[in-house]
Amino acid sequence: MNFIENESEQKLRGGYYTPEDLATYITKWVANSSPKSILEPSCGDGVFIxxxxxxGYGKKSHFYGFELLDSEANKAKERADELKVKSTIKCIDFLDHAIQVMSSGKTEYDAVVGNPPFIRYxxxxxESQEKSEIIFKSEHLKFTKHTNAWVPFVIAAIKVLKPGGRLGMILPAEIIHVMHAQSLRTYLGEQCSKLPELCSNRTKLFLS
Ligand SMILES: C[S@@+](CC[C@H](N)C(=O)[O-])C[C@H]1O[C@@H](n2cnc3c(N)ncnc32)[C@H](O)[C@@H]1O
Structure with a gap:
């Protein structure tokens, strides 16, 4: 068994970044629905920017990025400025933003892209454990302490997505089989009209 004291800073924030070609592939699919607003719940240093x-979509939409670590959020801001991608990057916890939007009953974004943090509960x-539980419960989903940070991220991202919007995220292959993701699997089946590509190995999840 591993202890938190022995884990790296990178592992504890789920800081494993997406290769650019994969981010571009996902973004192209999402952009096919002509979104005016694109959310990235945990944008890191901004590979999706x-x-x-x-x-060539930088001026056709507005990118909304959230990132917990200020050094990474600043890199994302610099990238967006340099590449002239219209954007708002906030150095705050995405779960706080999501809880606020969810409690307003509104949906905010035409599309979602990203690679959420993989961090054991x-x-x-x-406070992050409590926010995860709030997100499960607000959607009446069974909550378990075996969950992982990426699960409430996906639930919250679906919830703030406008009807008809697209979500393209890189998720761990365990989405297909782990017990703790059962309520998420059911939720996706209920909320999404299409699950075009759900592959094993390194799972790509494309939802609309
Ligand atoms: C798997 S990395 C992905 C980064 C970037 N999206 C990419 O695809 O390369 C996950 C990122 O989530 C950030 N993060 C972790 N918890 C967060 C939270 N509650 N709100 C916003 N960002 C968070 C981490 O600092 C890390 O940069």
Whole structure:
């Protein structure tokens, strides 16, 4: 068994970034629905901003990025400025934003892209554990302490997505089989009209 004291800073924030070609592939699929607003719940240093630029979509939509770590949020802001991608990057916890939007009953974004943090529930600070539980419960989903940070991120991202919007995220292959993701699997089946690509290995999840 691993202890939190022995884990790296990178692991504790789920800081494993997406290769640019994969981010570009996902962004191209999402942009096919002509979104005016694109959410990235945990934008890191902004590879999806680069992806939006790569497909020539930087002026056609507004990118909303959230990132907990200020050094990474600043890199994302710099990238967006340099590449002239219209954007708002906030250095805050996405779960706080999501809870606020969810309680307003509104949906905010035409599309979602990203690669949410993979962090064991036991490694999350107490307040993040509580926010995860709030998100499960607000959607009447069964909550378990075996969950992982990426699960409430996906639930919240679906919830703030406008009807008809697209969500393209890189998720761990365990979405297909782990018990703790059962309520998420059911939720996706209920909320999404299409699950175009759900592959094993390194799972790509494309939803609309
Ligand atoms: C898997 S990385 C992905 C970064 C970037 N989206 C990419 O695809 O390369 C996850 C990021 O989530 C950030 N993060 C972790 N918890 C967060 C939270 N509650 N709100 C916003 N960002 C968070 C981490 O600092 C990390 O940069």
């Amino acid at each position: 680069k992806a939006i630029h790569n497909i 036991q490694y999350l600070p107490k």
